[in-house]
Amino acid sequence: MNLLLVEDDPELGRQVAGWMHDAGHALKWEKTAAAALEVIRKQECDAVILDVGLPDMNGFSLMEKLRREGVRTPVLFLTARAEVSDRVRGFSAGGDDYLTKPFAFEELLARLEALHRRSTNHVPTHRNLGKCRLDLMKRRVSCGGESVELQPREWCLLEVLMSHEGRVLPKKFLLEQVWDIHFDPGTNVVDAMVCRLRRKLEMPGCDVMIETIRGKGYVFKTLA
Amino acid sequence: MFSKLWPEKLPSPWRLSLLMVLIVLVINLMILTFVRIAVTQDMRSVNRSRILDSLLQHAALYTEGGLPMLKKVSKAGQPLSRNGLRVVGATGVVVYEDIPEPLRPYPWPTQPLRTLVGKGDMDQQEITADGQPFLLYVGAIRLWDGSTLWLGRTDAQSRHYLGNIERHLWFAGLTASLMAFLPVMWYLHDVLRPIQSFIISAERMRLPGSTTRLRAPGAIPELKVLASVVNTGLDQIQALTRELQSTNDFLAHELRTPLARIRGNLEHLHDETDNDKAREAAARGLEEIDRATQLVQTLLTIRAGDHAALRLHRQITSLDSLLSNLVELFIPAAEDRRLVLKLVPGLSLTLNMDRELLTQAVSNLLDNALAYTPAGGQITVRWQGEGTGALITVDDTGPGLHPGEVEVIWERYARGTAARPKTSGMGLGLSLVRSIAMAHGGYAGAQNREGGGSTFWIHIPGA
Numbered sequence: 001m002n003l004l005l006v007e008d009d010p011e012l013g014r015q016v017a018g019w020m021h022d023a024g025h026a027l028k029w030e031k032t033a034a035a036a037l038e039v040i041r042k043q044e045c046d047a048v049i050l051d052v053g054l055p056d057m058n059g060f061s062l063m064e065k066l067r068r069e070g071v072r073t074p075v076l077f078l079t080a081r082a083e084v085s086d087r088v089r090g091f092s093a094g095g096d097d098y099l100t101k102p103f104a105f106e107e108l109l110a111r112l113e114a115l116h117r118r119s120t121n122h123v124p125t126h127r128n129l130g131k132c133r134l135d136l137m138k139r140r141v142s143c144g145g146e147s148v149e150l151q152p153r154e155w156c157l158l159e160v161l162m163s164h165e166g167r168v169l170p171k172k173f174l175l176e177q178v179w180d181i182h183f184d185p186g187t188n189v190v191d192a193m194v195c196r197l198r199r200k201l202e203m204p205g206c207d208v209m210i211e212t213i214r215g216k217g218y219v220f221k222t223l224a
Numbered sequence: 225m226f227s228k229l230w231p232e233k234l235p236s237p238w239r240l241s242l243l244m245v246l247i248v249l250v251i252n253l254m255i256l257t258f259v260r261i262a263v264t265q266d267m268r269s270v271n272r273s274r275i276l277d278s279l280l281q282h283a284a285l286y287t288e289g290g291l292p293m294l295k296k297v298s299k300a301g302q303p304l305s306r307n308g309l310r311v312v313g314a315t316g317v318v319v320y321e322d323i324p325e326p327l328r329p330y331p332w333p334t335q336p337l338r339t340l341v342g343k344g345d346m347d348q349q350e351i352t353a354d355g356q357p358f359l360l361y362v363g364a365i366r367l368w369d370g371s372t373l374w375l376g377r378t379d380a381q382s383r384h385y386l387g388n389i390e391r392h393l394w395f396a397g398l399t400a401s402l403m404a405f406l407p408v409m410w411y412l413h414d415v416l417r418p419i420q421s422f423i424i425s426a427e428r429m430r431l432p433g434s435t436t437r438l439r440a441p442g443a444i445p446e447l448k449v450l451a452s453v454v455n456t457g458l459d460q461i462q463a464l465t466r467e468l469q470s471t472n473d474f475l476a477h478e479l480r481t482p483l484a485r486i487r488g489n490l491e492h493l494h495d496e497t498d499n500d501k502a503r504e505a506a507a508r509g510l511e512e513i514d515r516a517t518q519l520v521q522t523l524l525t526i527r528a529g530d531h532a533a534l535r536l537h538r539q540i541t542s543l544d545s546l547l548s549n550l551v552e553l554f555i556p557a558a559e560d561r562r563l564v565l566k567l568v569p570g571l572s573l574t575l576n577m578d579r580e581l582l583t584q585a586v587s588n589l590l591d592n593a594l595a596y597t598p599a600g601g602q603i604t605v606r607w608q609g610e611g612t613g614a615l616i617t618v619d620d621t622g623p624g625l626h627p628g629e630v631e632v633i634w635e636r637y638a639r640g641t642a643a644r645p646k647t648s649g650m651g652l653g654l655s656l657v658r659s660i661a662m663a664h665g666g667y668a669g670a671q672n673r674e675g676g677g678s679t680f681w682i683h684i685p686g687a
Contacts, residue, residue, distance in 0.1 A: 195560075214511075
């Protein structure tokens with residue numbers, strides 16, 4: 001992916017640039033809205049990571065300006081503003097995703113990849129995991145002759161984990177994607193749900209593993 | 225001073241009216257009493273002098289024409305004069321008597337009075353009789369031949385006059401009373417109506433973010449001053465609220481950015497190091513940073529909620545789906561703890577509220593219920609409509625609350641005695657719940673249930 005980072009904090013900018021380079025993505029880093037506008041207008045990037053508090057212009061206003069100009073490049077807001085009203089403002093300005101600081105790097109990456117996938121309309125219909133076949137349209141898992149019963153939320157969780165295979169997804173990200181909850185409910189609700197899903201999938205011998213990485217989150221891996 | 229005169233809930237127009245009626249009644253009665261005393265005294269002296277006049281006239285007639293003349297004149301004037309007449313001879317025998325029927329029941333004196341010694345001496349008496357409403361005025365005069373002439377008349381006519389005066393006074397009094405209600409009308413229009421509009425405005429002001437101010441067009445000057453003083457106060461509060469919001473924004477930003485820098489570096493360390501101990505330390509560090517971030521957010525939300533500075537993102541939300549989603553989220557965790565978590569559905573309800581904040585409030589109650597209820601227990605979530613709002617309750621079968629802690633637990637950093645060492649948390653959960661409820665114009669509370677366990681509730685009024 002060709003990414004554009006618009007961030008005025010030097011340390012965060014340096015970190016993100018390093019990570020993206022390590023992950024194999026090309027990244028251009030701009031510190032002001034004016035400079036970013038030039039790059040986006042030339043349509044040189046696949047996705048934009050946009051900070052809200054920029055020295056020369058508010059990120060929301062920049063976003064509105066871009067959308068008015070007809071620029072369709074997916075944009076992810078990366079900001080310290082955590083209130084619902086800010087998030088709503090971000091989406092109504094035309095943003096595609098919203099991530100608050102502090103954030104986990106792999107979550108940022110997962111979100112960017114999802115944005116890119118969405119914009120290129122890459123949607124698989126089914127998937128084979130060892131002996132098991134996942135019908136993504138009918139939301140069904142079948143292993144040999146048996147089918148595994150998944151509750152709607154379990155399926156949703158599996159889909160999110162699977163679509164970011166190999167990425168360590170933080171609890172916060174899963175809560176947001178599966179339950180649309182933007183805070184930590186305290187009780188280990190995600191842990192309990194992941195355990196349940198893990199039991200259901202491991203039993204019939206699907207060659208998958210949902211691993212818990214302490215301090216970071218959960219990762220979906222295929223063993224094959 | 226009048227507060228004990230009437231029931232506490234009696235509206236003020238009634239109080240004022242009752243007071244006016246009482247005052248008018250007392251004034252009327254006083255006027256009437258004084259007028260009656262004055263008029264009665266006047267009438268008495270008028271009556272007495274009229275008796276004396278008549279006695280002198282009759283004595284003159286007697287002197288001129290003797291008894292026949294007296295009889296003749298008396299007969300002629302009888303239908304009009306309503307006087308009683310009696311002549312007693314010097315020996316004490318009644319010589320002539322002409323007493324009309326109404327005057328007969330009175331005990332007319334027969335003996336001449338001792339004071340009537342010489343010719344032309346006069347005296348008067350007032351006589352009452354059982355069963356007779358009037359007073360009889362009787363006068364006596366010593367005639368030239370030693371006999372006595374008695375002349376009497378009742379005060380019926382003066383009583384009639386007095387009655388007339390009283391009727392007119394009553395009429396005048398009642399007309400004046402009606403005019404006395406003009407102040408009541410004025411009070412209703414210029415005092416009470418502005419006060420009522422104050423009440424309506426003040427109720428609107430309870431809602432967070434409200435910019436309503438007291439308005440008092442046409443009110444009395446004192447109320448206008450009150451409105452302007454209150455409005456100035458409200459402006460100051462609003463300015464403070466804005467300042468609090470911007471401080472919160474600043475704090476959130478200034479804390480989150482450095483936390484993000486630290487987190488990034490820790491993550492880098494975690495991923496790059498080959499040293500297991502270092503990775504473990506980095507993981508713990510990441511957990512602490514996430515906890516600190518959540519803590520900062522919670523504190524800022526509570527602070528803003530307590531001071532009505534919380535920016536609510538209200539949207540029409542179905543309470544049914546909000547609660548059933550939330551219960552569904554907590555069920556696996558509840559089952560892990562061998563607890564039964566269930567939702568008792570109420571009537572379908574939609575509310576205009578901040579979906580996310582309310583989810584967070586209920587989720588905090590569920591988090592508490594799961595932490596404090598021992599294995600095998602049951603947690604029940606219910607809701608019911610309350611006017612245009614809703615009451616959400618979470619019942620548990622836990623140890624219940626210590627009676628002295630029912631209110632204390634809602635304070636910041638407070639933790640109930642039931643808190644076991646292994647339960648985490650800073651004691652902010654419940655104050656966050658109450659702050660969120662208050663930001664919606666509602667409230668949150670708790671009580672022990674009969675038969676054990678406790679009930680926590682959130683009331684959200686209709687917006």
